[in-house]
Amino acid sequence: MEVYLDNSATTRCYHKAAQKMCRLMTEDYGNPSSLHCKGVEAERAIREAKKILAGNLKVQEKELYFTSGGTESDNLALIGCAFANQRAGKHLITTSIEHPAVLQAMKYLSEQGFRITYLPVDSYGVVRLADLEEALCPDTILVSVMYVNNEVGSLQPIAEIGRLLKNREKPILFHVDAVQAFGKYVIHPKKLHVDLLSVSSHKIHGPKGMGLLYVGEGVKIRPLLYGGGQQKDLRPGTENVPGIAGFGEAVREIYTNLEEKRERLYRIKEQFVKGVSELEGTVLNGKAGEEGAPHIVSVSFEGVRSEVLLHALEEREIYVSSGSACASNHPSVSGTLKAMGIKEKLLDSTLRFSFSEFTTEDEISYCLGALGELLPMLRRFRRH
Structure with missing residues (x-):
């Protein structure tokens, strides 16, 4: 998938x-x-x-x-x-x-x-x-x-x-x-x-x-x-x-049926946030729910470098980002996360998941399942 x-x-x-x-x-x-x-x-x-x-x-x-x-x-x-x-x-x-x-x-x-x-x-x-x-x-x-x-x-x-x-x-x-x-x-x-x-x-x-x-x-x-x-x-x-x-x-x-599309995005976001929050060592950045945008979720994964997790997900055909696509020359440095006071150890352990009207609940479930399998394995092989 x-x-x-x-x-x-x-x-x-x-x-x-x-x-x-x-x-x-x-x-x-x-x-x-x-x-x-x-x-x-x-x-x-x-x-x-x-x-x-x-x-x-x-x-x-x-x-x-x-x-x-x-x-x-x-x-x-x-x-x-x-x-x-x-x-x-x-x-x-x-x-x-x-x-x-x-x-x-x-x-x-x-x-x-x-x-x-x-x-x-x-x-x-x-x-x-x-x-x-x-x-x-x-x-x-x-x-x-x-x-x-x-x-x-x-x-x-x-x-x-x-x-x-x-x-x-x-x-x-x-x-x-x-x-x-x-x-x-x-x-x-x-x-x-x-x-x-x-x-x-x-x-x-x-x-x-x-x-x-x-x-x-x-x-x-x-x-x-x-x-x-x-x-x-x-x-x-x-x-x-x-x-x-x-x-x-x-x-x-x-903009045709925008309100319905936005409500659906918030449901997708809620499903993802709930699932990812149940995984060990995860930290959500920014506001959840309707206090934040409907299509963006930033998550820090303790003990796992963002680039390593990004490519591990890619191997399962799951495509995410380590931050702004327009800051790709410095993928491990986020001025936004620094400005928010995110812990130093999490700055290089953060991924952005962003959805669209084409994103399905099954896709979210598949991604959460992959994260659940990959995180323990990647943490075992992290550098000390």
Whole structure:
């Protein structure tokens, strides 16, 4: 039995999304900037996808920009807004548990003379509003907080942060990396007082290499790329029409009966958490139940290196992750777990299990059974 439990890294593409992409690569393959009928067909596909996304987010179509993925969306939001608004201040705030796409962009901005504050989190990986309020100063121009943490599934108080920033006398931009939240929750940026929102397609059963950045009307932002003027010059370059169309189709499908899908994910999560908690020497990281995201569970296994357990599970066709797939150059080091105060001996003994609507109860049972067999054996052969 093949059991894929690494859905926070990427997901299997919906069949309808793949079909639509195939048609746009082999039949309606025109350049959307071309004036002939092939170009018109391609442009129509872009408009259809944008309409789906705008309707889902309850925003204007002109506020949406297609990118190559979550990393580009984060970089464009942070770097583009930092330079566009630096006359108003050079202080940025983020958290200590952000995705590398945010942390590395912030590192770059610090090298360009911006001052960065990294907010701590509690033992569950959640930011405290009091810490954010204390960090705000007259020089603050932007706050960036992820909606759902990609390693432990912690939910951040996005609505509360949005209200806090909205009530400030001086405008402060609010960016949210919603890559792990989109497709799991209904997200309306305007209602949440979010100015910039990053989304990725391949986390919601759409194609890889496709992302979205919502930029609220009136937000000052500079482009990172320069070229042929596409997407109002903010993100130029010939649009990835098949990717955009597949993205739109994935959004349509994942948000159909969303509440039922989310409830089912929580049941799958509960089954896994209950089973893994009964195994000796296991520690759950983050909040269980509906206080955390429905599709992510982080577990530390005492006395077993994560890489060893990962490959032992792989031999049984069970695929999981040792953390963020985008931090694979340093697979044994988790800034998120460190920030949460996880014991040093558990940092290199942690795996992430992430589910999708295709995950079955039988697959969870098979995985739990494999863990029950493997853990005692691997602990016997651990290095002392």
